[in-house]
Amino acid sequence: MPVLWLVLIVFALATVGFFVGRMRALQSAGGDSRNLHSLPYFYGTNVALKVLVPALLVLGIWTLLQGVIINNVVSSGLPASAIPEGSTIGLVMSEVRRVAEGLDLLVAEGLMSQSQSENLRAEFTDVRARLAEVGIALGANVENSVLKAAQSYRSMTATGSVIMTLLVLCLAIAGAGFSIAQTHKNFRARNTVERGVLVLLIAAASLAILTTVGIVLSMVFETRNFFGLHSWTDFFFGSTWAPNFRGDSELSILPLLWGTLYISFVALLVAVPVGLFAAIYLSEYASRPVRSFAKPLLEILAGIPTIVYGLFALVTFGPFLLRIFGDGGYLGIDWMTDARSVATAGIVMGIMLIPFVSSLSDDIINAVPQSMRDGSYGLGATKSETIKQVVLPAALPGIVGAILLATSRAIGETMIVVMGAGAIARFAGNPLEALTTITTRIVSQLTGDGDFASPETLVAFALGLTLFVLTLGLNVLALYIVRKYREQYE
Structure with a gap:
């Protein structure tokens, strides 16, 4: 039975149990709800919870673990000859699952009976051609060992699904029966x-x-x-990023860390001033009609997918900078050789981050008590002096939080830097040159059929952990700053 149908049946049982439990409670009280310990719907809710919670908990755990267990059992039964030279057990199991999926589709579409799928042999049938009939494309002919593993995978999956269905339904019915039996007016x-x-x-x-x-x-x-x-000294203190899946790789994080921080810094140079000034204008100067129009329009930027920003950087903004700073451009200088650069990715990313800074800063500035503004005006301060010397210092903790959120967002951004900054890992100070970031390299190292036993693939996890520690450090620093300044205004 499909999982969706099983979930719907469990919810149907819970709904019926709710009304039965409520009705049983009222009957035990002679139809007068005043004689009940609790309101009637609590009795129904008790039945519904005892139907839903155990059944859905088992369903979720079973669904998560079944595939892992079956995958391990089937893979352990594969002979060594089933793993070609240069391949891995993971790639072979991927093919096994695709073959099993194809057999399921053949049976579902009536192109093959269940018994035929179970008795299929690679020696007598072109399995690859049969699977192609239902859109399952394989790169090579299916070996008999892979076909047998796929048949075992299907059989074990079907058996597990039947057991799961029976167990979930039994738990739901038992929960309903137990909770209805304990329902009475004094419960x-x-x-x-x-x-x-x-x-x-x-x-x-x-x-x-x-x-x-x-x-x-x-x-x-x-x-x-x-x-x-791989040597940790080369990772943390080396100066070259040159992965080579044939060996002799140089995997230093420093060039990637430099590119990440450089591009993030350029993005913040754009986002923080523009976003903060926009927040000050909207909260302190803009009229109500202007604010009601401009604030939602500004926040639309936050809803644009990052891939769109990446395309904008690649197709529009990068070539625009190249026409200005490139050879034969408007300025007649040769500072830029490619549309992909730190400035391209950083400025476009900064535009993307403006709503993060402006919206949060605007909310924080509006939260500053009006009495502080009135007191400043009463002492003779002008509006600009009040904003600079009273409102902004009081809102500083929230503004720091907004800047931190923008910083974390910039450090973790991938698509804009992939399309706008290039893929060159190096130390470069010219913002018109191409660089790359940690997130870009993580995607690159984990894309394709990489062997997770090789350092060239495992380095992605070291990069991810370093990025996590860096972001955590920024959060701790911001928390310290927020607490320090907040004490002055409490």
Whole structure:
């Protein structure tokens, strides 16, 4: 049974259970809700929760683990001869899953019976051609060992799905029966529901925390594997980024870190002044009609996909700079040889970051108490003096937070720098030259059929962990600054 249908059935059982539980509670009280310990809907909610929570919890865990377990079982059964030279077990299992998917499509479209798919043999059938009938394209003929593994994969997946369906439905029905049986007028349904909701809230908060911990640990473990294969001194103190999947790679983060910080700095030079001045104008000078029109229009920039900014940098802004600073350009100088450069990516990224700075700064400035402005005016200060000496210092913690958010966004940006800054890892001070960033190299190292046992692929995790530590350090620094200045205005 498809997972969606199973979820709908569980929700249908919960809905029926809600009304049955509510009705049973009223019947036990003789139809008078005043004789109940709790309001009637608490009894129904208790039944619904005991149907939904166990069933959906098992469904989620089973769905997450089934594929991993089956993948490990099938891959362990593959003979060594099934892995061609230069390939990996991961690539072979990818082909196994594609073949299994193709067999499922053949059966679903009536081009092959279930028994035929189970008894198919690569020696007697052109499996590749049959799978091509349903749009599954393979690069080579399917070996018999791969076909058998795909058939085992399908069989185990089907068996697991049946067991999961039965278990989920049994849990839902058992939860409904148990909760309905305990429903009576003296049952403390409200207390039970509130404790259940509290547990769900704690579980949601714990899930978010554990997800963060899991992400960090995954990067830490893979980074440890990387440093077991490559020198950490070369990574942190080398001066060259030159990955070579045939060996002898130089994998220093310093050129990438320089490009990341340089492009982010250029972006902030654009975003912070423009965004902050826009926030001051909108909050202190603009009339209500102008503000109601300009603020939403400015925030539209935040909703534009970054790939659009990247295309703008590549097609429009980069060539514009090249026509000005390039050989034969308007200025007649040869400072720029390619449309991709630090300035191209940095300025376009700065335009993208303007709403992050302006919107947050505007909200913070508006949150400054009007009494502080009135006191300044009462002492004879002008509007500009009040803004400079009262409003901005009071709003400084929030403004620092807005700048930090923009900085983190700039450091983690990928598409704009891929399309606007180029892919050259080096130390360069000219903003009209091409550079690359850490995020760009992470994408590059993990794109394709890289072997996760090689340092050239594992270096992406070391880069990601370094980027995480850098961003965390910026957050800690900003928190320190915010607390320091906030104490002066509390």
